[in-house]
Amino acid sequence: MKAVKKVISNLTKCYSIAPLHYQGKDHILVAAEKVDRCLLFDLDGNQEDTVWEQPGGVMTMQQVPGTDGQFLATHKFYSPNDSKDAKIVIVTPKSKGNWEVRTLTDLPFVHRFDILERNGVHYLIACCLKSGHEFKDDWSSPGRVFAAVLPEDLSSFDEEHQLEMKVIKDQMLKNHGYYRVKENGQDTSVVSCENGIYQFIPPASPEGEWEITQLLDTPASDALLLDMDGDGEKELAVLAPFHGEKIDFYKKKDGRFEHVYSYGKDAEFVHAIWGGDIGGVPTVIIGHRKGDRDLLAFTYDQEKQEYRAERLDHDCGPANAYAYKYDGKDILIATNREIDEVARYELEMV
Numbered sequence: 001m002k003a004v005k006k007v008i009s010n011l012t013k014c015y016s017i018a019p020l021h022y023q024g025k026d027h028i029l030v031a032a033e034k035v036d037r038c039l040l041f042d043l044d045g046n047q048e049d050t051v052w053e054q055p056g057g058v059m060t061m062q063q064v065p066g067t068d069g070q071f072l073a074t075h076k077f078y079s080p081n082d083s084k085d086a087k088i089v090i091v092t093p094k095s096k097g098n099w100e101v102r103t104l105t106d107l108p109f110v111h112r113f114d115i116l117e118r119n120g121v122h123y124l125i126a127c128c129l130k131s132g133h134e135f136k137d138d139w140s141s142p143g144r145v146f147a148a149v150l151p152e153d154l155s156s157f158d159e160e161h162q163l164e165m166k167v168i169k170d171q172m173l174k175n176h177g178y179y180r181v182k183e184n185g186q187d188t189s190v191v192s193c194e195n196g197i198y199q200f201i202p203p204a205s206p207e208g209e210w211e212i213t214q215l216l217d218t219p220a221s222d223a224l225l226l227d228m229d230g231d232g233e234k235e236l237a238v239l240a241p242f243h244g245e246k247i248d249f250y251k252k253k254d255g256r257f258e259h260v261y262s263y264g265k266d267a268e269f270v271h272a273i274w275g276g277d278i279g280g281v282p283t284v285i286i287g288h289r290k291g292d293r294d295l296l297a298f299t300y301d302q303e304k305q306e307y308r309a310e311r312l313d314h315d316c317g318p319a320n321a322y323a324y325k326y327d328g329k330d331i332l333i334a335t336n337r338e339i340d341e342v343a344r345y346e347l348e349m350v
Contacts, residue, residue, distance in 0.1 A: 003295075065117065075088075128175060183199075272285065
Protein backbone atom coordinates (compact mmCIF):
# COMPACT_ATOMS: atom_id res chain seq x y z
CA MET A 1 0.00 0.00 0.00
CA LYS A 2 1.31 3.43 -0.95
CA ALA A 3 0.71 6.42 1.33
CA VAL A 4 1.33 10.00 0.19
CA LYS A 5 1.46 12.26 3.24
CA LYS A 6 0.58 15.91 3.71
CA VAL A 7 0.72 17.69 7.08
CA ILE A 8 -2.43 19.83 7.30
CA SER A 9 -1.97 21.29 10.78
CA ASN A 10 0.22 21.37 13.84
CA LEU A 11 -2.01 21.01 16.88
CA THR A 12 -0.59 20.33 20.34
CA LYS A 13 -1.58 16.84 21.53
CA CYS A 14 -4.04 16.46 18.63
CA TYR A 15 -6.36 13.56 19.33
CA SER A 16 -10.00 13.29 18.27
CA ILE A 17 -11.26 13.06 14.65
CA ALA A 18 -14.83 13.07 13.32
CA PRO A 19 -16.72 13.69 10.07
CA LEU A 20 -19.15 16.61 9.99
CA HIS A 21 -21.73 17.49 7.33
CA TYR A 22 -22.14 21.27 7.39
CA GLN A 23 -23.50 23.82 4.91
CA GLY A 24 -24.09 21.14 2.30
CA LYS A 25 -20.55 19.75 2.39
CA ASP A 26 -18.61 17.04 4.21
CA HIS A 27 -15.89 18.19 6.58
CA ILE A 28 -13.46 16.76 9.13
CA LEU A 29 -13.22 17.89 12.75
CA VAL A 30 -9.97 17.52 14.69
CA ALA A 31 -9.61 18.42 18.38
CA ALA A 32 -6.92 18.31 21.05
CA GLU A 33 -6.55 16.11 24.11
CA LYS A 34 -4.99 18.90 26.19
CA VAL A 35 -6.05 22.55 26.42
CA ASP A 36 -6.09 23.58 22.77
CA ARG A 37 -8.29 24.10 19.73
CA CYS A 38 -10.90 22.23 17.73
CA LEU A 39 -10.44 22.77 13.98
CA LEU A 40 -12.71 22.27 10.97
CA PHE A 41 -11.17 21.10 7.68
CA ASP A 42 -12.58 20.50 4.21
CA LEU A 43 -11.95 17.09 2.66
CA ASP A 44 -8.87 18.42 0.83
CA GLY A 45 -7.31 19.20 4.21
CA ASN A 46 -7.74 22.98 4.16
CA GLN A 47 -8.62 24.56 7.49
CA GLU A 48 -12.00 26.29 7.27
CA ASP A 49 -12.73 27.36 10.85
CA THR A 50 -11.71 27.25 14.49
CA VAL A 51 -14.61 25.79 16.47
CA TRP A 52 -13.15 26.67 19.89
CA GLU A 53 -9.83 27.70 21.38
CA GLN A 54 -10.26 25.72 24.63
CA PRO A 55 -10.88 23.87 27.01
CA GLY A 56 -9.90 20.78 24.98
CA GLY A 57 -9.89 17.36 26.62
CA VAL A 58 -11.72 15.98 23.60
CA MET A 59 -11.86 12.19 23.35
CA THR A 60 -14.88 11.89 21.03
CA MET A 61 -16.97 14.01 18.65
CA GLN A 62 -20.16 12.90 16.89
CA GLN A 63 -22.60 14.78 14.65
CA VAL A 64 -26.19 15.02 15.86
CA PRO A 65 -28.25 13.16 13.20
CA GLY A 66 -30.29 15.30 10.84
CA THR A 67 -28.57 18.58 11.75
CA ASP A 68 -26.51 21.08 9.78
CA GLY A 69 -23.20 20.91 11.59
CA GLN A 70 -24.39 20.41 15.18
CA PHE A 71 -22.30 17.87 17.09
CA LEU A 72 -21.61 16.46 20.53
CA ALA A 73 -18.12 16.38 22.04
CA THR A 74 -16.36 15.40 25.22
CA HIS A 75 -14.68 18.24 27.10
CA LYS A 76 -12.12 18.21 29.93
CA PHE A 77 -10.96 14.60 29.69
CA TYR A 78 -7.26 15.42 29.77
CA SER A 79 -5.89 12.03 30.81
CA PRO A 80 -6.89 8.98 32.88
CA ASN A 81 -5.53 10.93 35.86
CA ASP A 82 -7.31 14.20 35.06
CA SER A 83 -10.87 13.58 33.93
CA LYS A 84 -13.12 14.08 36.97
CA ASP A 85 -14.65 17.16 35.34
CA ALA A 86 -15.32 15.53 31.96
CA LYS A 87 -18.65 16.20 30.27
CA ILE A 88 -20.48 15.89 26.96
CA VAL A 89 -21.29 19.21 25.31
CA ILE A 90 -23.56 20.29 22.44
CA VAL A 91 -21.80 22.36 19.78
CA THR A 92 -23.94 24.41 17.38
CA PRO A 93 -22.60 26.56 14.51
CA LYS A 94 -23.97 30.12 14.51
CA SER A 95 -21.61 31.74 12.00
CA LYS A 96 -17.96 31.48 10.93
CA GLY A 97 -15.83 31.54 14.07
CA ASN A 98 -18.92 31.44 16.27
CA TRP A 99 -19.91 28.00 17.59
CA GLU A 100 -22.18 27.83 20.62
CA VAL A 101 -21.12 25.30 23.30
CA ARG A 102 -23.63 24.10 25.92
CA THR A 103 -23.52 21.27 28.45
CA LEU A 104 -25.57 18.18 27.59
CA THR A 105 -24.51 16.15 30.63
CA ASP A 106 -21.76 16.19 33.23
CA LEU A 107 -20.27 12.70 33.06
CA PRO A 108 -17.00 12.27 34.99
CA PHE A 109 -14.38 10.14 33.20
CA VAL A 110 -16.43 9.92 29.96
CA HIS A 111 -14.01 8.72 27.32
CA ARG A 112 -15.96 7.46 24.30
CA PHE A 113 -19.56 7.98 23.25
CA ASP A 114 -21.70 7.48 20.16
CA ILE A 115 -25.19 8.00 18.75
CA LEU A 116 -26.84 4.79 17.52
CA GLU A 117 -30.14 4.44 15.67
CA ARG A 118 -32.72 1.68 15.87
CA ASN A 119 -36.28 1.79 14.55
CA GLY A 120 -36.10 5.54 14.07
CA VAL A 121 -34.96 6.25 17.65
CA HIS A 122 -31.52 7.67 18.42
CA TYR A 123 -29.68 6.46 21.50
CA LEU A 124 -26.68 8.06 23.18
CA ILE A 125 -24.22 5.50 24.55
CA ALA A 126 -21.35 6.75 26.70
CA CYS A 127 -18.39 4.80 28.08
CA CYS A 128 -16.63 6.05 31.22
CA LEU A 129 -13.04 4.92 31.77
CA LYS A 130 -13.57 4.66 35.52
CA SER A 131 -16.21 5.77 38.04
CA GLY A 132 -14.03 7.36 40.72
CA HIS A 133 -10.53 8.64 41.33
CA GLU A 134 -8.61 9.60 44.48
CA PHE A 135 -4.94 9.57 43.43
CA LYS A 136 -2.70 9.12 40.39
CA ASP A 137 -3.25 5.81 38.56
CA ASP A 138 -6.18 4.95 40.83
CA TRP A 139 -8.17 2.13 39.18
CA SER A 140 -10.11 1.04 42.26
CA SER A 141 -13.45 2.27 40.83
CA PRO A 142 -14.24 0.40 37.57
CA GLY A 143 -15.82 2.18 34.62
CA ARG A 144 -19.41 2.03 33.43
CA VAL A 145 -21.49 2.35 30.27
CA PHE A 146 -24.38 4.82 30.26
CA ALA A 147 -27.23 5.26 27.77
CA ALA A 148 -30.22 7.50 27.08
CA VAL A 149 -32.68 8.26 24.33
CA LEU A 150 -31.31 11.32 22.51
CA PRO A 151 -34.12 13.82 21.80
CA GLU A 152 -34.35 15.27 18.30
CA ASP A 153 -34.31 18.81 19.70
CA LEU A 154 -31.41 19.55 22.06
CA SER A 155 -32.15 23.26 22.51
CA SER A 156 -33.47 22.85 26.08
CA PHE A 157 -30.27 21.36 27.51
CA ASP A 158 -27.62 23.39 29.32
CA GLU A 159 -25.63 23.38 32.57
CA GLU A 160 -28.83 23.67 34.64
CA HIS A 161 -30.96 21.31 32.50
CA GLN A 162 -29.00 18.15 31.68
CA LEU A 163 -29.84 14.91 29.92
CA GLU A 164 -30.31 12.07 32.40
CA MET A 165 -28.16 9.04 31.66
CA LYS A 166 -28.80 5.49 32.90
CA VAL A 167 -26.12 2.90 33.74
CA ILE A 168 -26.55 -0.14 31.46
CA LYS A 169 -23.35 -1.95 32.50
CA ASP A 170 -20.88 -1.47 35.34
CA GLN A 171 -17.75 -3.14 36.75
CA MET A 172 -15.75 -2.44 33.56
CA LEU A 173 -12.14 -1.90 34.63
CA LYS A 174 -10.10 0.39 32.33
CA ASN A 175 -13.12 0.90 30.08
CA HIS A 176 -11.19 2.39 27.15
CA GLY A 177 -12.15 1.03 23.73
CA TYR A 178 -15.12 1.84 21.52
CA TYR A 179 -16.00 1.15 17.88
CA ARG A 180 -19.31 1.30 16.02
CA VAL A 181 -20.03 -1.82 13.93
CA LYS A 182 -22.96 -2.57 11.63
CA GLU A 183 -24.42 -6.05 12.19
CA ASN A 184 -27.20 -7.11 9.80
CA GLY A 185 -27.77 -3.46 8.98
CA GLN A 186 -28.09 -2.50 12.66
CA ASP A 187 -25.87 -0.08 14.61
CA THR A 188 -24.00 -1.82 17.42
CA SER A 189 -21.15 -0.88 19.77
CA VAL A 190 -17.97 -2.87 20.43
CA VAL A 191 -16.66 -1.84 23.86
CA SER A 192 -13.28 -2.98 25.22
CA CYS A 193 -12.02 -3.09 28.80
CA GLU A 194 -9.88 -5.15 31.18
CA ASN A 195 -12.78 -7.59 31.60
CA GLY A 196 -12.93 -8.31 27.87
CA ILE A 197 -14.74 -7.15 24.74
CA TYR A 198 -18.52 -6.63 24.65
CA GLN A 199 -21.06 -5.89 21.94
CA PHE A 200 -23.97 -3.60 22.80
CA ILE A 201 -27.18 -3.56 20.71
CA PRO A 202 -29.76 -0.78 21.28
CA PRO A 203 -33.27 -1.75 22.37
CA ALA A 204 -36.03 -2.25 19.80
CA SER A 205 -38.01 0.50 21.58
CA PRO A 206 -37.15 3.15 24.18
CA GLU A 207 -38.83 1.06 26.88
CA GLY A 208 -36.71 -1.99 26.08
CA GLU A 209 -33.35 -3.18 27.39
CA TRP A 210 -29.96 -3.08 25.70
CA GLU A 211 -28.63 -6.45 24.55
CA ILE A 212 -25.08 -7.02 25.80
CA THR A 213 -22.90 -9.95 24.69
CA GLN A 214 -19.32 -10.74 25.66
CA LEU A 215 -17.28 -11.50 22.54
CA LEU A 216 -13.98 -12.26 24.27
CA ASP A 217 -12.75 -12.37 27.87
CA THR A 218 -9.23 -11.18 26.99
CA PRO A 219 -8.24 -7.78 28.49
CA ALA A 220 -8.31 -5.28 25.63
CA SER A 221 -7.67 -1.60 24.97
CA ASP A 222 -9.60 -1.40 21.68
CA ALA A 223 -11.24 -3.72 19.16
CA LEU A 224 -13.33 -3.76 16.00
CA LEU A 225 -15.16 -6.29 13.83
CA LEU A 226 -14.38 -6.49 10.09
CA ASP A 227 -14.59 -9.28 7.52
CA MET A 228 -10.99 -9.20 6.33
CA ASP A 229 -10.75 -12.53 4.47
CA GLY A 230 -14.08 -12.22 2.67
CA ASP A 231 -15.66 -15.40 4.05
CA GLY A 232 -18.76 -13.58 5.32
CA GLU A 233 -17.69 -13.79 8.99
CA LYS A 234 -16.13 -10.76 10.69
CA GLU A 235 -12.72 -11.03 12.31
CA LEU A 236 -12.18 -9.41 15.69
CA ALA A 237 -9.13 -7.13 15.57
CA VAL A 238 -7.84 -6.53 19.11
CA LEU A 239 -5.35 -4.09 20.67
CA ALA A 240 -4.27 -5.44 24.06
CA PRO A 241 -4.00 -4.96 26.96
CA PHE A 242 -4.90 -1.41 28.11
CA HIS A 243 -2.52 0.98 26.28
CA GLY A 244 -0.51 -2.17 25.59
CA GLU A 245 1.66 -3.54 22.82
CA LYS A 246 -0.17 -6.48 21.22
CA ILE A 247 -2.09 -6.57 17.93
CA ASP A 248 -4.10 -9.78 17.49
CA PHE A 249 -6.87 -11.03 15.22
CA TYR A 250 -9.51 -13.59 16.16
CA LYS A 251 -11.92 -15.68 14.04
CA LYS A 252 -15.21 -17.17 15.19
CA LYS A 253 -15.10 -20.97 15.23
CA ASP A 254 -17.99 -23.02 16.62
CA GLY A 255 -19.51 -19.83 18.01
CA ARG A 256 -16.35 -18.69 19.83
CA PHE A 257 -13.60 -16.27 18.83
CA GLU A 258 -10.23 -18.04 18.55
CA HIS A 259 -6.83 -16.45 17.98
CA VAL A 260 -5.59 -16.64 14.36
CA TYR A 261 -2.92 -13.93 13.99
CA SER A 262 -0.42 -11.83 15.94
CA TYR A 263 1.61 -8.92 14.62
CA GLY A 264 5.23 -10.04 14.63
CA LYS A 265 6.56 -7.40 17.03
CA ASP A 266 5.48 -5.29 20.00
CA ALA A 267 3.71 -2.04 19.13
CA GLU A 268 4.14 -0.03 22.33
CA PHE A 269 1.14 2.04 23.49
CA VAL A 270 -1.06 0.75 20.66
CA HIS A 271 -3.98 3.14 20.27
CA ALA A 272 -5.34 4.26 16.88
CA ILE A 273 -7.75 1.85 15.16
CA TRP A 274 -9.97 2.11 12.06
CA GLY A 275 -11.47 -0.56 9.82
CA GLY A 276 -13.06 -0.42 6.38
CA ASP A 277 -12.54 -0.52 2.63
CA ILE A 278 -9.32 0.82 1.10
CA GLY A 279 -9.05 0.35 -2.67
CA GLY A 280 -11.67 -2.40 -2.55
CA VAL A 281 -9.73 -4.31 0.11
CA PRO A 282 -10.94 -4.72 3.74
CA THR A 283 -8.27 -2.95 5.79
CA VAL A 284 -7.55 -2.35 9.47
CA ILE A 285 -5.46 0.74 10.22
CA ILE A 286 -3.60 0.71 13.56
CA GLY A 287 -1.18 3.17 15.14
CA HIS A 288 0.96 3.12 18.28
CA ARG A 289 2.34 5.97 20.35
CA LYS A 290 5.64 4.70 21.79
CA GLY A 291 8.67 2.80 20.47
CA ASP A 292 8.65 2.89 16.66
CA ARG A 293 5.42 4.96 16.76
CA ASP A 294 4.23 3.47 13.47
CA LEU A 295 1.05 3.82 11.44
CA LEU A 296 0.22 0.34 10.11
CA ALA A 297 -2.19 -1.20 7.60
CA PHE A 298 -3.40 -4.81 7.95
CA THR A 299 -5.02 -6.76 5.10
CA TYR A 300 -5.61 -10.38 4.15
CA ASP A 301 -3.61 -11.84 1.24
CA GLN A 302 -6.10 -14.07 -0.61
CA GLU A 303 -3.39 -15.75 -2.66
CA LYS A 304 -1.17 -16.67 0.30
CA GLN A 305 -4.14 -17.11 2.66
CA GLU A 306 -2.49 -15.03 5.38
CA TYR A 307 -2.73 -11.67 7.10
CA ARG A 308 -0.32 -8.98 6.03
CA ALA A 309 1.04 -5.86 7.77
CA GLU A 310 2.47 -2.80 6.01
CA ARG A 311 3.97 0.34 7.49
CA LEU A 312 2.39 3.56 6.19
CA ASP A 313 4.35 6.01 8.35
CA HIS A 314 7.08 5.86 10.99
CA ASP A 315 7.89 7.76 14.19
CA CYS A 316 4.59 9.65 14.13
CA GLY A 317 2.70 8.29 17.16
CA PRO A 318 -0.94 8.24 16.00
CA ALA A 319 -3.65 8.58 18.65
CA ASN A 320 -6.57 8.13 16.23
CA ALA A 321 -7.21 7.56 12.52
CA TYR A 322 -10.22 8.01 10.24
CA ALA A 323 -10.54 7.13 6.53
CA TYR A 324 -13.00 8.32 3.86
CA LYS A 325 -13.42 8.30 0.10
CA TYR A 326 -13.09 11.59 -1.75
CA ASP A 327 -12.70 12.49 -5.40
CA GLY A 328 -12.07 8.85 -6.31
CA LYS A 329 -9.33 8.48 -3.70
CA ASP A 330 -8.98 6.82 -0.30
CA ILE A 331 -7.99 9.41 2.29
CA LEU A 332 -6.79 8.78 5.84
CA ILE A 333 -6.61 11.46 8.53
CA ALA A 334 -4.36 10.67 11.48
CA THR A 335 -3.80 12.68 14.65
CA ASN A 336 -0.10 12.06 15.20
CA ARG A 337 -0.34 13.15 18.83
CA GLU A 338 3.25 12.46 19.82
CA ILE A 339 4.59 14.96 17.25
CA ASP A 340 1.62 17.41 17.40
CA GLU A 341 0.81 16.75 13.73
CA VAL A 342 -2.50 16.37 11.90
CA ALA A 343 -1.71 14.38 8.75
CA ARG A 344 -3.67 13.58 5.60
CA TYR A 345 -2.60 10.48 3.67
CA GLU A 346 -3.70 9.52 0.16
CA LEU A 347 -3.75 5.71 0.16
CA GLU A 348 -3.40 3.47 -2.88
CA MET A 349 -3.17 -0.29 -3.21
CA VAL A 350 -0.07 -1.31 -5.20
